[in-house]
Structures are given as C-alpha cells and as structure tokens.
Amino acid sequence: MSAWRDRWSGALPRVAVVLHDLAMVWIVWEVLHRLRYGVMLNPPDMPFWSAEIALVLAAQGLVFWQVGLYRGLWRFASVPDLWNIFKACALGLFAIVLGLFLYNRLNLVSRTVLVMYPFVLMGMLGAPRLLYRAWKDSHADRGEEASVRILILGAGHAGDALVRDLRRLGTYQPVGFLDDAPSLRGSKVQGIPVLGHVDDVAEIARETAARLLVIAMPSADATEMQRVVASCERSGLPFRMVPRLRDTLEGRSLPGQLKEVAIEDLLGRQQVLPDWKAIRDWLGARSVLVTGAGGSVGSELCRQCARHGARRIALVEQDEFALITILASLRRDFPDLEYIPVLGDCGDTAVIDYALKAAEPEAVFHAAAYKHVPLLETQLREAVRNNVLATETVARACRAAQVGTFVLISTDKAVDPGNVLGATKRLGEMVCQSLVDHRSTRFVTVRFGNVLDSAGSVVPLFREQIRRGGPVTVTDPEVTRYFMTIPEACQLILQASAIGTHEAIYTLDMGEPVPIRLLAEQMIRLAGKQPGRDVSIVYTGLRAGEKLHETLFHADERYRSTAHPKILQAEPRPVVSREVHLALGKLRDACKRYDLPALDELLRQTVPEFQPIGLHPRPNPPATTVVAFPTVATRKN
Known part of the structure; x- marks a missing residue:
C-alpha cells in the first residue's frame, strides 16, 4: 500500500506539469486567434471549446511526451531545457497543421498565428520553469x-x-x-x-x-x-x-x-570466497614468518595473517623503506599483535636463522622472489640466486628448525617454463620437493598467475602511461593473461595452506584469461578518456621469454579437487633429490664466479622442460669495444 502511495505521490507533480502545459497551449491558441480576428469588423464566431481545439491539444501534448519534456524537473530548469521546449513547440506546430489540414483544411486558422505560435508558447512554457527555479534557489537552505x-x-x-x-x-x-x-x-x-x-x-x-x-x-x-x-x-x-x-x-x-x-570491478572474474573458519582454525594464535614482507604479495599476506588470528608476525625484507612502510601499516591497523622486523636478504643463512630463532614460527610464507620476465632474461645470475638458492636456504633452515609448514609462492609460468622466471621458479618447486621429510616440515607450493596492481605488473605501468597521455604499450593484440587481485591471491594462499596435505602443489583456479588489450582499454576509460582518441594503444611485439597465452596445468601433473572449489591439487612430478642437490651445488659455485654460460647450461639440464622463447641466447662474456685513436682497432675480449 505504501509503495502504491509513493508511486502516486511521485506521479502527481508530473500530472500537474502536463495539465499546466496543455493549459498554456489552449490559452496561446485562443488568445492569438482572438487578437488576430479581433481587429476585423465582423469577426467569426470562436467558441472556447471545439473539436479543433481538442485536436490541437492532442497533437501538441503527444509531441511534448515524445520529445521527453516531462523527464526533467522544474527545480533544475536551464537554458538547454528552453531549447528542448522550442523544439517541442516547433514539432507540435507541424503536427497541428497536419491534423487540422486533414480535419477541416485549416478553416479559420490564421497564418500569422501559425508563425507566432511556437515562439509565444515557448515563452509561456519556459518562463514559469525558470521563475520556479529562481524562487527555489532564493529560498533554498544554504x-x-x-x-x-x-x-x-x-x-x-x-x-x-x-x-x-x-x-x-x-x-x-x-x-x-x-x-x-x-x-x-x-x-x-x-x-x-x-x-x-x-x-x-x-x-x-x-x-x-x-x-x-x-x-x-x-x-x-x-x-x-x-x-x-x-x-x-x-x-x-x-x-x-x-x-x-x-x-x-x-x-x-x-x-x-x-x-x-577499480579495474578488477570490470574484468569479469567472479569473486572467490574462502572458507574463513578453516583459515582461522589453522592460523589462529600462530606465529608466522613472511619473506619478501614488503612486496605486493608479502605485505598483503602479513595483513591477512594479522586479520585472521596470527599472534606474531616476523617480517623479513631487504628493502628498508618497504619494511618500514608495511610495519607502520600493521602497527596502525593491528596494534595488539607482536611484530619482529628483520632487515636482510633471506638468502643469507645468518639472516634466516636469526629470524627463525626470534619468531619461532609455526608457518613460513616464502614470497621473496624476482618476477619481472623481460628483465630476468638478461639477469640470469640474480634470478638463480634469489629464486632458487635463496629458496633452498629458507626451506632447508625451516626443516632444520622443525617449522610446521613451509609455503612457496610460485607462478603459473613454472608449469611449462619458457623464460628464466618460469624455469627458476620451477627449480624452486623441485628444491622443496627434494627436501620433503614426512617426519618434519610440511612443504606446500601454491601457483597462481598475474596479480593485479602488484609491483612490476602491467596495471601500474598502464596507469602511468595513461597519466602521461599515452601511448599505452601492449605487446600483442592477442596476448592474454590470468589475473586475480592481491587480496584474493593471498586469501587462497592461506586457504591452500590450511588444507593440510604433505608435499602438495596447489593451483588456483584463475577463471578465464583476460586479453591485455581489453585491460588497457578499460583502464583508459576509467581514466575518463577514450581509447584511440585521447590515448592511443601501441603494439610493440612479444618480448624475450613472453608467451602469447599462459597455461595453468601441466600434462604430467594429475589434478584433483580439494575442499575449496577454486583450489586444485596437483600430483607432483617426480624428482631425484640427489640430482637436484648436486645441481644446486654447481649453481651456487657458478653464481660465485658469475659464470653465466654455466648457469644457463645447468638450468637447462636441471629443468628439462625449460624451452626458452624468443630472444634468449646462451650468455657470452661481455664484449668490450675500445675506441681511442684511428690507429687502434676495435677488439673483443
């Protein structure tokens, strides 16, 4: 009943406006004709109501409705509304002339009145609207x-x-x-x-x-x-x-x-809801340690752990500003928790041993990694040192300290690696498998694709390019990637960690892949600009190590569902622990010597599925060009 009353109360002012406008039409039509014929000695008889007047009102009223004159509010009438009114009056005149011509061949209709009618009617309709707005403005509450x-x-x-x-x-x-x-x-x-x-x-x-x-x-x-x-x-x-x-x-x-x-509101991914009870039951009152704690994923993992019941968080980070930033944020939002900041490289045995002794964690999340694909193609030594050897250092220290759970944050690029990032992350997974001991630490690997707005992702790059006015650079019009938000990725990491399986590799269901071209267009529109008109999109071609489409699943890893519909568990591919450990020793020695050819050969041998894509030549010692005098030739060392 109340809804019915509200509907009628909203319709009554509109009905009053319609009646007002039709009354103005009747008055203008009558007054103009009486003025025109009033100067004649024998004016024709003009009744106040006739079939002719009814036809005029019907024709003009129909035009008013079709033009949309009653979608606006008098309270906000403006100059554009006057133009809309004049258009309605002019079209109404055409409808009236057509109707009266068919009815009585325009008998007793003055041509002078027809010329004046739209202008006078516009004044009679527009003036009350503008006066009403002026009155409301003058009496409105400041x-x-x-x-x-x-x-x-x-x-x-x-x-x-x-x-x-x-x-x-x-x-x-x-x-x-x-x-x-x-x-x-x-x-x-x-x-x-x-x-x-x-x-x-x-x-x-x-x-x-x-x-x-x-x-x-x-x-x-x-x-x-x-x-x-x-x-x-x-x-x-x-x-x-x-x-x-x-x-x-x-x-x-x-x-x-x-x-x-935000861009994630437009990408078409269904939000994933974790099992909060399972996460809190596993995480509640625990001490945890996060490496790479100042990074995009690491910092959000710290927040999620704080939000869902951890009592102590150790933060290992080698970037002092990033460590200060996340520590200040956590202390502001979660002041009751205990925090242990450790500034240093998690690949340094002394650093990780100190952090483990200070925090006595029951779970370690290893998020520290280098992850920029094109850059790592030319930085093989650092990719191996950080993504492989540091992973071994942290994982081995966790096993020695009897940490309950070690979680490696991996990537979908490790499935069928075509670049240095994927190969080193795959080798990091193999390192964790080689250290499995069912009597001690539980090793868990979680893979997912690109994380929206993380450091080094395309979203901050596109945002900066749009801010500068473009162009936005996309590698290929057909390239696609899997995306999820940083909070969503971290929640599923905790969810996978809580499942409890030993030596598990979990793959997160990333939904449908997103065309990077579509991502760029949506970000341009969110900035209030039009793609191609205000900001151009330039296609630069795939870079070294980049695939056109990523894959989430490996043919030799049999996948089965878990308690969570968005998490799949893979059966790990078998590895020979002795061979992995021998390769690690050789990789460590090659890193000390900065021997890039040896590192490249060892990586290909240890990860046989590694098939480099694009411009990934075997590294050679750097060439030196000396130009001093015309008599000195260019030589290469």
Missing part, C-alpha cells in the same frame, strides 16, 4: 545548496542505505535514483524519486544538475558494471561506487565510504 548534488544508480538496498549515510554526513544531496526495474519507475526511495533507466544517466544528470554519480550496485557482475560505467562516462561527470560488502567486511573500505571504480 547548507543544502553547499552540498554536492548526486545521482544514485541503483535503487535497491545499497542505494537506500547510501542515502541514509549521506544524509548523516550532510555533504551530499541525493537528487534522484536511476534503476532499470520497471516496478520502481516513478516511485520514491527515502523520499527521493526514481527518475529513469541507467542508460539515461547523461540526460537525467543534466536535467537534475547533478555533479557526481554514485553506482550503488555492489552485486552487479562485470558485464553489468561495464555497461553502467560506459553510461557514466558518456555523462562527462565524475563517478564513484559503493564498495562491495566483501571489501567492507575485510576492512579495505569503510561503511558509507565511496570508492573509485
């Missing part, structure tokens, strides 16, 4: 006028709650809702009218003088969000969105706080 007028897209529960929060803040003035549900059209939510469909946002935003758009559709999927964001972009106004419930519950957004639309 505090209300100082607030930002916003149009809310979505009149559901999120929109209703948003209005309540905004009214408490007092800095925003909601002027209307847009919603595609037919049942809501013309109704009111919290006293605010539902003005039209989401696709009409550009026109309605202009008619209501809105200055900000807010998307209140937290349950919308990526396809729907893309459509809504495209509509918002056409309006030319800034837009924000109500955070998803998950972001609010996990502390990344405050209730009622508006956030910018």
Whole structure:
C-alpha cells in the first residue's frame, strides 16, 4: 500500500506539469486567434471549446511526451531545457497543421498565428520553469545548496542505505535514483524519486544538475558494471561506487565510504570466497614468518595473517623503506599483535636463522622472489640466486628448525617454463620437493598467475602511461593473461595452506584469461578518456621469454579437487633429490664466479622442460669495444 502511495505521490507533480502545459497551449491558441480576428469588423464566431481545439491539444501534448519534456524537473530548469521546449513547440506546430489540414483544411486558422505560435508558447512554457527555479534557489537552505548534488544508480538496498549515510554526513544531496526495474519507475526511495533507466544517466544528470554519480550496485557482475560505467562516462561527470560488502567486511573500505571504480570491478572474474573458519582454525594464535614482507604479495599476506588470528608476525625484507612502510601499516591497523622486523636478504643463512630463532614460527610464507620476465632474461645470475638458492636456504633452515609448514609462492609460468622466471621458479618447486621429510616440515607450493596492481605488473605501468597521455604499450593484440587481485591471491594462499596435505602443489583456479588489450582499454576509460582518441594503444611485439597465452596445468601433473572449489591439487612430478642437490651445488659455485654460460647450461639440464622463447641466447662474456685513436682497432675480449 505504501509503495502504491509513493508511486502516486511521485506521479502527481508530473500530472500537474502536463495539465499546466496543455493549459498554456489552449490559452496561446485562443488568445492569438482572438487578437488576430479581433481587429476585423465582423469577426467569426470562436467558441472556447471545439473539436479543433481538442485536436490541437492532442497533437501538441503527444509531441511534448515524445520529445521527453516531462523527464526533467522544474527545480533544475536551464537554458538547454528552453531549447528542448522550442523544439517541442516547433514539432507540435507541424503536427497541428497536419491534423487540422486533414480535419477541416485549416478553416479559420490564421497564418500569422501559425508563425507566432511556437515562439509565444515557448515563452509561456519556459518562463514559469525558470521563475520556479529562481524562487527555489532564493529560498533554498544554504547548507543544502553547499552540498554536492548526486545521482544514485541503483535503487535497491545499497542505494537506500547510501542515502541514509549521506544524509548523516550532510555533504551530499541525493537528487534522484536511476534503476532499470520497471516496478520502481516513478516511485520514491527515502523520499527521493526514481527518475529513469541507467542508460539515461547523461540526460537525467543534466536535467537534475547533478555533479557526481554514485553506482550503488555492489552485486552487479562485470558485464553489468561495464555497461553502467560506459553510461557514466558518456555523462562527462565524475563517478564513484559503493564498495562491495566483501571489501567492507575485510576492512579495505569503510561503511558509507565511496570508492573509485577499480579495474578488477570490470574484468569479469567472479569473486572467490574462502572458507574463513578453516583459515582461522589453522592460523589462529600462530606465529608466522613472511619473506619478501614488503612486496605486493608479502605485505598483503602479513595483513591477512594479522586479520585472521596470527599472534606474531616476523617480517623479513631487504628493502628498508618497504619494511618500514608495511610495519607502520600493521602497527596502525593491528596494534595488539607482536611484530619482529628483520632487515636482510633471506638468502643469507645468518639472516634466516636469526629470524627463525626470534619468531619461532609455526608457518613460513616464502614470497621473496624476482618476477619481472623481460628483465630476468638478461639477469640470469640474480634470478638463480634469489629464486632458487635463496629458496633452498629458507626451506632447508625451516626443516632444520622443525617449522610446521613451509609455503612457496610460485607462478603459473613454472608449469611449462619458457623464460628464466618460469624455469627458476620451477627449480624452486623441485628444491622443496627434494627436501620433503614426512617426519618434519610440511612443504606446500601454491601457483597462481598475474596479480593485479602488484609491483612490476602491467596495471601500474598502464596507469602511468595513461597519466602521461599515452601511448599505452601492449605487446600483442592477442596476448592474454590470468589475473586475480592481491587480496584474493593471498586469501587462497592461506586457504591452500590450511588444507593440510604433505608435499602438495596447489593451483588456483584463475577463471578465464583476460586479453591485455581489453585491460588497457578499460583502464583508459576509467581514466575518463577514450581509447584511440585521447590515448592511443601501441603494439610493440612479444618480448624475450613472453608467451602469447599462459597455461595453468601441466600434462604430467594429475589434478584433483580439494575442499575449496577454486583450489586444485596437483600430483607432483617426480624428482631425484640427489640430482637436484648436486645441481644446486654447481649453481651456487657458478653464481660465485658469475659464470653465466654455466648457469644457463645447468638450468637447462636441471629443468628439462625449460624451452626458452624468443630472444634468449646462451650468455657470452661481455664484449668490450675500445675506441681511442684511428690507429687502434676495435677488439673483443
């Protein structure tokens, strides 16, 4: 019953406007004809009501409705509305002439009146609208006028709650809702009218003088969000969105706080919900150690561990600024926990031994790694030292210290490695397998693809290129990658760690691969620009070591489902521990000598599935070119 009353209360002002406009049409038509024929000695008889007048009202009223004259509000009438009114009057005149010609061949219709009619009618319709706005502006509350007028897209529960929060803040003035549900059209939510469909946002935003758009559709999927964001972009106004419930519950957004639309909202991935009870049961009251704690994944792992019950966190990081930053963030957000910062290289035996003794962790997350594909193609020694030898150092120290669980953060590039990153991470997995002892530490490997907005990923690069005005560089128009958000990746790492299997390799279901071209286009649009017009996209070609498409599963690893639908467990490929340990000794010796050819040969031998892609020649000693005098020749050492 209340919904019925709201619908009628929203419709009554519109009916009054229609009646006002039709009355103006009748008055203008009658007055102009009486003035025209009043100067005649024997004016014709002109009744106040006739079939002719009814036809005029019907023709003009129909044009008013079709032109959309009643979608706007008098409260925000402006000069563009006057143009819309004149267009309606001119088209109405054409409809009237056509109708009267068919009815009575324009009998007693003055040609002078037909010329004056659209201009006089425009004045009679526009003047009351502008005067009403001026009157409302002069009597409006100053505090209300100082607030930002916003149009809310979505009149559901999120929109209703948003209005309540905004009214408490007092800095925003909601002027209307847009919603595609037919049942809501013309109704009111919290006293605010539902003005039209989401696709009409550009026109309605202009008619209501809105200055900000807010998307209140937290349950919308990526396809729907893309459509809504495209509509918002056409309006030319800034837009924000109500955070998803998950972001609010996990502390990344405050209730009622508006956030910018992020690229992950548009990529088409379904959010993965972990089994929080299983994670808290496994992690609760534990001491944990995270290597690479200042990195994108490592820092989020620290936050997730703090949020879900860890009592002590040791942070091992060789970048002092990154360590200070994450430590300050954790102490601010989780002041009751104990933190042990350790500045140093986790590949240094003394550093990792000290950290293990100080923290006495029950779980170690090894997130420290080099991961930039093109760079590592030319930095083979550092890739082996950090991704392989440091992994062995940490894993062996954990086994010696009887740590309960060691978790290696790996990558989908280790499945069928085609670059140095993939080969070194695959060898790191093999190192963990070779150290398995079912009487001591449980070794767990978790693989996933690219992490959105992590250091070195394409998202920060694209963002900077867009900020500079372009061009945005994409390697190939067909290239695709698997993506997930940093929090989502870390939650699934904890979920996989909590499953409890010995010597396990877990692969995270990354959903559908995302074309990098689409990612670039969406980021350009989110910046308020148009791809190809405001910011160009340039295709540079695949770089050394880069694949066109990544793979998540290896043919020789049999996969089975786990307790979590988004986590698959692979059966590890067999490794010969003695051969792995011999190779590690040779790799360590080659690293000390900076012997790149030896490192390259050892990596190919130890990881036989490593098939280099693109420009990955066997390293040679650097060439030296000496140019001093014309008589001195160029020589190579």
